[in-house]
Amino acid sequence: MFKLNTQHLFQISSEHGISKKEFESKANLIKPYLQKIHAQKQGFYSVIDDKNVVKSINDFAKNLKGQFDDIVVLGIGGSALGTICLQQSLKNLFENCHSCESRNLKSSNSKIPASAGMTEKEKNPNLHIIDNIDPELISELDQILDYKKTLFIVVTKSGSTPETLAQYFYFRQKCDNQKLNPKKHFVFITDPKLGLLRKIANEEKIPIFDVPENVGGRFSVLTAVGLLPAKLIGINIEKLLKGAQKMRDLFLSENFAKNLSFQIATIQYLLSKKQKTITVMMPYAQKLIKFSDWYRQLLAESIGKAQDNNGKTINVGLTPINSLGVTDQHSQSQLYMEGPNDKFFIFIKVLNHGQKIPIPYAPELEYLKNVDFQKLLHTEMQGAMQALTKNNRPNILIEINKIEEENLGELFMLFEGSIAFLGEFFNINAFDQPGVELSKILTKKLLGQKSSNRLSLRYSLL
Ligand code: PA5
Numbered sequence: 001m002f003k004l005n006t007q008h009l010f011q012i013s014s015e016h017g018i019s020k021k022e023f024e025s026k027a028n029l030i031k032p033y034l035q036k037i038h039a040q041k042q043g044f045y046s047v048i049d050d051k052n053v054v055k056s057i058n059d060f061a062k063n064l065k066g067q068f069d070d071i072v073v074l075g076i077g078g079s080a081l082g083t084i085c086l087q088q089s090l091k092n093l094f095e096n097c098h099s100c101e102s103r104n105l106k107s108s109n110s111k112i113p114a115s116a117g118m119t120e121k122e123k124n125p126n127l128h129i130i131d132n133i134d135p136e137l138i139s140e141l142d143q144i145l146d147y148k149k150t151l152f153i154v155v156t157k158s159g160s161t162p163e164t165l166a167q168y169f170y171f172r173q174k175c176d177n178q179k180l181n182p183k184k185h186f187v188f189i190t191d192p193k194l195g196l197l198r199k200i201a202n203e204e205k206i207p208i209f210d211v212p213e214n215v216g217g218r219f220s221v222l223t224a225v226g227l228l229p230a231k232l233i234g235i236n237i238e239k240l241l242k243g244a245q246k247m248r249d250l251f252l253s254e255n256f257a258k259n260l261s262f263q264i265a266t267i268q269y270l271l272s273k274k275q276k277t278i279t280v281m282m283p284y285a286q287k288l289i290k291f292s293d294w295y296r297q298l299l300a301e302s303i304g305k306a307q308d309n310n311g312k313t314i315n316v317g318l319t320p321i322n323s324l325g326v327t328d329q330h331s332q333s334q335l336y337m338e339g340p341n342d343k344f345f346i347f348i349k350v351l352n353h354g355q356k357i358p359i360p361y362a363p364e365l366e367y368l369k370n371v372d373f374q375k376l377l378h379t380e381m382q383g384a385m386q387a388l389t390k391n392n393r394p395n396i397l398i399e400i401n402k403i404e405e406e407n408l409g410e411l412f413m414l415f416e417g418s419i420a421f422l423g424e425f426f427n428i429n430a431f432d433q434p435g436v437e438l439s440k441i442l443t444k445k446l447l448g449q450k451s452s453n454r455l456s457l458r459y460s461l462l
Pocket of ligand 1: 216
């Protein structure tokens, strides 16, 4: 079950909201926008049909079974955020918790059940996704790793991002110092032809997976970028892709009522004309907070652009905010209810959070009698949405049945599709990132001035 509920949206005053008529009046744009999207030959909605990738990931994972205690993903931005979301959403929240990561504390993990059909010995490896170059992050990871039992997945579409290459050279040196075979301890995910990693892989026969040429970093979660680490920690990637395929079919539908991606883009675009230039994504689910992180990059980097497709300077963008229900009701809600009316809210509700946990009866809290945690969570969300609506703050609700692979695949594709449509509404290229590229170039230039381009030399840091 996957539902987009716009019920509250049309109750907002015309100054701050949109009418159903206004909303539906954009339906005739689906067809021309889809034509334009197809013309761009972006791969994010077709890669999900690539059975060969799934097969090679499955084969690779089978060969590795039981060999590694820890898997480390080195990557940043779109090369990391989707994987972080997959882990947070689909694995036990405490399976990989930092407080349990010290070898000495490993036993505190023991209450977490191994996945169905697995013995304790076959338990999935820990997954650490290192999307920063903070020295404390690097050194604290170094302290917990047993390199002999660690696999590094190095992910960079361009193969030239300094942060990721620096991480790679650091951990490569650690493995080399212990005389570990790089072919066994490293796997690369990168552009099919270009970049330094591709060159190293070719020279040293390190296993490699492609990020298809026509799939950008922030759209790559459903390629080997997200699928390989997901598979290695026991996530069902076939189901993930099945969900994405279902939503992709809706994304390609010219039927307005079916095309949820188009509907969301329409709402965001129309509301942006009413000064709602901030999108708050607020899942009422602990496991989905990293989904909002993933979406934050997708929206910010895709839609924040200086120029339109005709070269006119427009400095357009929608600012994403991620928020977690109910936690952030106690940190941001005051602003949302009474601060500037410049936000549009996307709530995400999970209908079934698994087993019901009753709240014990206490006569002092009569209103909680017969209430369980899920009911409390849902009711608080309903209260928050109603309050926003009363204050003329536009909001919509996405309802999913459960947090599981298929629904997550649907969510990824829903929002990737909405971004493609938003690009058309704003007449911008949603798939490039000239601003990010500039900072990458300048960083390298600054480093080059100081240290004669050390990062581009394979062995200079070893
Ligand atoms: O979406 C994007 O293209 C970026 O956020 C990239 O993912 C990020 O900059 C990392 O780039 P790369 O994967 O080339 O190392």
